Structure formats: structure tokens, C-alpha cells
Amino acid sequence: MTEAETAAPHTQGRAWSFLVTGDDRQFQGNAGxxxxxxxxxxxxSTVNNHQHVGVGDLVVVRNGGEALGVGYIEALQVLPEQEKVRSRCPFCGSTGFKERATMMPRFxxxxxxxxxxxxxxETLSVTAFRAHYGxxxxxxDGCxxxxxxxxxxxxxxxxxSIKKMHRRLTVEAIEARGVRLPNRSEVGSGGGRRPQELPGGSRRATASVRRGQDGFRRALVRQYGLICAVTGPAPAEVLEAAHLRPFADTQHHRLEEGLMMRSDVHRLFDSGxxxxDSGLTVHVAPSLAGHELYSALAGVTLHIAHDAPIDRAVIADHHAATVATW
Ligand SMILES: [Zn+2]
Structure with missing residues (x-):
């Protein structure tokens, strides 16, 4: 692969962020x-910037607080002349009113x-769009x-709802957090024939909600990005929050006592x-010498910043207790 091919998807097209409101990851879009x-x-077509969004554009999906994920638009469905009901305040005509939870009147x-x-x-005729990036x-995960x-x-x-982003700066920022987007040429072009029902998507949504509910992991992702401290950038799906002190020993979870680890590395860490060590160098048990994938990690320095808020005394305790068994 040439440099130009690698660089191309990152420099062509625009970039947007799409706002998802509420906590529900499965949401009713305007197209029904x-x-x-x-x-x-x-x-x-009532949404600002709708006319500028196109295939190949980079999109970051966000909620009110953080970024949920990123992808390239692989296909764009266009449905002209869709009916849309829009509600307005009877006094001032604004659409910016809210439904109240308990108080009356309702709005x-x-x-x-x-x-x-x-x-x-009022009923409007709009053009509906559905952008696919799955x-x-x-x-x-909020990195x-x-x-x-x-x-x-x-x-x-x-x-x-659709906000313009600086494409180059956005790509640089997410790569710095350990995220690795595929090149578009590596993804295939089946985007135009996506089914209406996406059970795979629902499965991914469920897994993603589960990851989001772990507050300790959320804090570590915010601190370290999607980067395994031992092996480097890895997909969110295999990254876990590792406790440097055995879980049972401590009630609350301090950021200083955690690291992001790939699930297999986490398992090795917990298994001794x-x-x-306190110099942040990795040591591997002699019993793993036959497993090159893991023995090659010996001597590696952690993939974290020099000033990362890690409790070196806690990690030294774990190190001493672990190597004593080797
Ligand atoms: Zn009003």
C-alpha cells in the first residue's frame, strides 16, 4: 500500500458531527x-447542513456530553417527499418548547x-436522508x-444536529486517542444494499451500553484513550479497565490504581x-517463554504519558507479589 492510498481517505471529503439526543441508542429518526x-x-431537509453531507464524509456521532463513535459515510439513502409533522407554540410560533414531566399544562x-x-x-413535505456508516x-466510548x-x-x-468539523484536526485527535479507522478501500462497497433491520447493530449497541455503564472504565478511557497500556492502540471492544490492586481490596476505584489493558493482557496481569515495575517496564513470567506473542512484551515500556496519574507504589506492590511466584 502506498502512502498516498493510506492518506487519501483522511484528506478527502468533509467532516461532521451528528447529534443523538437522549440516552436511547436506538432512536427514532425523522425518516421514521x-x-x-x-x-x-x-x-x-429541515436540518441545517443536510445538503452538504455526502458519501465519503467522516462523521463523529455525539450525544450532549461526549463522542460515541466515528465512521465514514458509506451510503446515503434519499427519500423525497416525506411527510413530517411539526409542532409550534400557539403563542409565539417557536418550535423550541419542551414537554414537562409532571406539571400541567403539558408544554x-x-x-x-x-x-x-x-x-x-403543521404538515411539511421534506426530503428524508439516512446516512450509513456502520x-x-x-x-x-467518550474518549x-x-x-x-x-x-x-x-x-x-x-x-x-449536524455540525461541521475540521476533518484533518478531527482525524488527528481521534488517532491520538488510539482509534484506528480503516481505509475506505479496505472496507468494501456493499453500503448501498443495507437491510432495514440491523440485528448486528443492535448487538453492538448493547455491548457498547454495557461498556458505558462501567464508570471506572469511562474515567480511564477519558484519561488514556483507546490504548492498551501494554500493547498500544486496540479496538474498544477488547479494551478493559484493569485494577492494579486486586478488586476485593478496595471499595472505591481510584483513577491512579487503574490502566487500560487489552482483555488477554488483563487476564495475564490478574493471573500473575x-x-x-515502578519504572513502568513490563515483565513476563518465564512460563510464557514458549508464547512469542506474550514473551515479546518483556522489556516494553508502558504506552502512557510520562506524567500519567498512576500510583507507582501500588504497581510496585503488584510487581513484587507477582514476580515472587516466578
Ligand atoms: Zn412561545
């Missing part, structure tokens, strides 16, 4: 589809500060937060077959 965050995103319009039971509705999707995302966008508006 059930979108899965990990697969596709639906929008329509509150913050632009004109009035409450009402029945919004005005074939290149890489989970970001970039909303403040970092803002710095990657030329737009100062934070509520936009791999240890890290």
Missing part, C-alpha cells in the same frame, strides 16, 4: 426509521415563557468529551503472569 447509533443516522415554551396543552401542528464504525469536540469544529453553535 429506527436508527442504531452504531449503524446509521437519519435526518431531513412549556422557553422563548415566550408560556405554558399550553396543545401545540399547533461498516467503518469505531466506538469512541473525546464535548469540550474537546468543540475545539475540532469551526462552528460556535452547540445545538446543531505479567507484571509492571
Amino acid at each position: 426509521y429506527e436508527d442504531v447509533v452504531e449503524e446509521s443516522y437519519s435526518y431531513d 412549556w415554551c422557553s422563548p415566550c415563557k408560556r405554558a399550553f396543552d396543545d401545540p399547533l401542528t 461498516g467503518t464504525w469505531q466506538p469512541l 473525546l468529551d464535548k469540550v474537546q469536540l468543540r475545539e475540532l469544529s469551526p462552528s460556535r453553535s452547540h445545538q446543531q 503472569l505479567l507484571a509492571i
Whole structure:
């Protein structure tokens, strides 16, 4: 593969972030589809920037707080003349009102500060779009937060559903967090024939929700990115939060007592077959000498910053207790 081929997908096309609201990873898009965050995103011609989005563009999917994942648009479905019902405040005509959880009247319009039971509705004819990116999707698991995302966008508006991003800066930022996007030439071109139902997407969404619920892992991802401390960048799906002190010994989880590890490395670490000294050098049990994949890790320095907030006394304890058994 030539340098030019490697570089091409990163420099061609535009970059966007797509906003997903709410906690639900399976959400109702405007086109009436059930979108899965990990697969596709639906929008329509009432959304700013809709006309600029195209195949080959890079998209970061975000919620209100952080980046969920990234991919290239592999296919774009266009559905003209779709009916869309839009609701407005009966007093001021704004669409910026909210439904209240318990208080009556049901709706509150913050632009004109009035409450009402029945919004005005109108039916519009819109063009609906569905962008597919699931074939290149890489989970970001919150390794970039909303403040970092803002710095990657030329737009100062934070509520936009489709927000322009600096493509080069975005690619650089996610690569620095250990994320490795495939080249488009390596992905194949089946994007135009995607099924409506995406059970694979739902499975990925479930796994991703599970990872997101681990607060200790979330904190470590925010600190270290999607990078195994021992082996380097790895897919989010195989990266785990490793406790440097055995889990039972401590009630709360300090960031200083954790590292991101690939699941197999984590297992070796917990099994006393791999240890890290206070100089952050990796040691491997002599019993693994026949497994080149792992014995090659001996002598490696951890893939973390020099000023990383790691508790060296805790790691030295683990090291001493582990090598004593070798
Ligand atoms: Zn109003």
C-alpha cells in the first residue's frame, strides 16, 4: 500500500458531527426509521447542513456530553417527499418548547415563557436522508468529551444536529486517542444494499451500553484513550479497565490504581503472569517463554504519558507479589 492510498481517505471529503439526543441508542429518526447509533443516522431537509453531507464524509456521532463513535459515510439513502409533522407554540410560533414531566399544562415554551396543552401542528413535505456508516464504525466510548469536540469544529453553535468539523484536526485527535479507522478501500462497497433491520447493530449497541455503564472504565478511557497500556492502540471492544490492586481490596476505584489493558493482557496481569515495575517496564513470567506473542512484551515500556496519574507504589506492590511466584 502506498502512502498516498493510506492518506487519501483522511484528506478527502468533509467532516461532521451528528447529534443523538437522549440516552436511547436506538432512536427514532425523522425518516421514521429506527436508527442504531452504531449503524446509521437519519435526518431531513429541515436540518441545517443536510445538503452538504455526502458519501465519503467522516462523521463523529455525539450525544450532549461526549463522542460515541466515528465512521465514514458509506451510503446515503434519499427519500423525497416525506411527510413530517411539526409542532409550534400557539403563542409565539417557536418550535423550541419542551414537554414537562409532571406539571400541567403539558408544554412549556422557553422563548415566550408560556405554558399550553396543545401545540399547533403543521404538515411539511421534506426530503428524508439516512446516512450509513456502520461498516467503518469505531466506538469512541467518550474518549473525546464535548469540550474537546468543540475545539475540532469551526462552528460556535452547540445545538446543531449536524455540525461541521475540521476533518484533518478531527482525524488527528481521534488517532491520538488510539482509534484506528480503516481505509475506505479496505472496507468494501456493499453500503448501498443495507437491510432495514440491523440485528448486528443492535448487538453492538448493547455491548457498547454495557461498556458505558462501567464508570471506572469511562474515567480511564477519558484519561488514556483507546490504548492498551501494554500493547498500544486496540479496538474498544477488547479494551478493559484493569485494577492494579486486586478488586476485593478496595471499595472505591481510584483513577491512579487503574490502566487500560487489552482483555488477554488483563487476564495475564490478574493471573500473575505479567507484571509492571515502578519504572513502568513490563515483565513476563518465564512460563510464557514458549508464547512469542506474550514473551515479546518483556522489556516494553508502558504506552502512557510520562506524567500519567498512576500510583507507582501500588504497581510496585503488584510487581513484587507477582514476580515472587516466578
Ligand atoms: Zn412561545
